[in-house]
Amino acid sequence: MYSLLRKALFTLDPERSHYIAMQGLQLAYQLRLLNRLPAIPPRPRTVMGLTFPHAAGLAAGLDKNADYVDALAALGFAFIEIGTVTPQPQAGNPRPRLFRLPEQEAIINRMGFNNKGVEYVARKLEQTAYRGILGINIGKNKDTPLENAADDYLFGFRHLWKFASYMTINISSPNTAGLRDLQQGDMLKALLGALKQEQQQIEKAHQKYVPLVVKISPDLSADALQALAQVLIEQRIDGVIATNTTLERQGVEQSAHAKETGGLSGKPLQSRSTETIRALHSMLQNRIPIIASGGIMDTASASEKLKAGASLLQVYTGFIYKGPAIIRQLATL
Numbered sequence: 001m002y003s004l005l006r007k008a009l010f011t012l013d014p015e016r017s018h019y020i021a022m023q024g025l026q027l028a029y030q031l032r033l034l035n036r037l038p039a040i041p042p043r044p045r046t047v048m049g050l051t052f053p054h055a056a057g058l059a060a061g062l063d064k065n066a067d068y069v070d071a072l073a074a075l076g077f078a079f080i081e082i083g084t085v086t087p088q089p090q091a092g093n094p095r096p097r098l099f100r101l102p103e104q105e106a107i108i109n110r111m112g113f114n115n116k117g118v119e120y121v122a123r124k125l126e127q128t129a130y131r132g133i134l135g136i137n138i139g140k141n142k143d144t145p146l147e148n149a150a151d152d153y154l155f156g157f158r159h160l161w162k163f164a165s166y167m168t169i170n171i172s173s174p175n176t177a178g179l180r181d182l183q184q185g186d187m188l189k190a191l192l193g194a195l196k197q198e199q200q201q202i203e204k205a206h207q208k209y210v211p212l213v214v215k216i217s218p219d220l221s222a223d224a225l226q227a228l229a230q231v232l233i234e235q236r237i238d239g240v241i242a243t244n245t246t247l248e249r250q251g252v253e254q255s256a257h258a259k260e261t262g263g264l265s266g267k268p269l270q271s272r273s274t275e276t277i278r279a280l281h282s283m284l285q286n287r288i289p290i291i292a293s294g295g296i297m298d299t300a301s302a303s304e305k306l307k308a309g310a311s312l313l314q315v316y317t318g319f320i321y322k323g324p325a326i327i328r329q330l331a332t333l
């Protein structure tokens, strides 16, 4: 059934069809149609001190503003990551900024952190019924200078921690100028140090430990990845998401959209992202759990991620191309 729906949706502009699909999902939830879905048999696992009902979660970017959390949860995701949310609302890049590459089962996007801001998201989360595992992915506003980036992440953390099972520090989107520089050197240490300190203060004042997860790029050199892993260990970061989208265009050269600026996701990202997990796993030696994101399109690609060292899975592009059925399939792993 999803393949028919997908056919219809794919005739529309990608951003418009995203909106229509999410509104449709919301309506199905409100009409209680999603209650009829058979329950997913649990395969629980504990990661970062949190017990996940199974391994398959939703990656950031699909529900940037926490508008659809209850409806998405009803589909059976083991966890949902909302965001990226920035302190102030921002429009993102001009359209078009989202491109489908159906033959390659891929997407290129240069959304640029379009989102309604921290205050809006907090209001939405107040109204949300979902009590499962919620990740909140935070970023910096486009016009915040890189040297003040920590202020934006701290702002997001302080205003949203109480809703979060874990917080993701997004320093790997390719669509905010300079953001990926935060993955290196003193800027990385200063940023993670400040957030770690805030985490301790929140724990002390509110008796809630909110795990900090760092989301990384698949485009780091081996040396840069090694240096990053070292800082993650030193700063006692709780988890890593590997990976965000890539700037590479391997495997999509034939597409009319290959030259569009932005991050590439889906099948062409799969092996690059899995190799990042493998390398990271050998560097981290089980000291920090890895959450896989990047080209999970079926159980085979997901199994490879787990074999490479990941503890949990996140889907975005696979969910767009395969539909909600992918959640049930991945939940068997």
Ligand SMILES: Cc1cc2nc3c(=O)[nH]c(=O)nc-3n(C[C@H](O)[C@H](O)[C@H](O)COP(=O)(O)O)c2cc1C
Binding pocket: 059, 060, 061, 062, 064, 083, 084, 098, 107, 109, 111, 113, 137, 170, 173, 215, 243, 244, 245, 264, 265, 266, 267, 269, 293, 294, 295, 296, 314, 315, 316, 317, 318
């Ligand atoms: C349209 C679109 C928007 C995205 N927005 C975000 C975002 O706001 N924050 C983020 O951390 N990742 C974002 N991502 C990256 C995804 O969360 C995911 O890490 C990436 O697409 C690789 O996984 P996939 O191949 O399953 O899509 C976005 C991806 C897409 C396709």
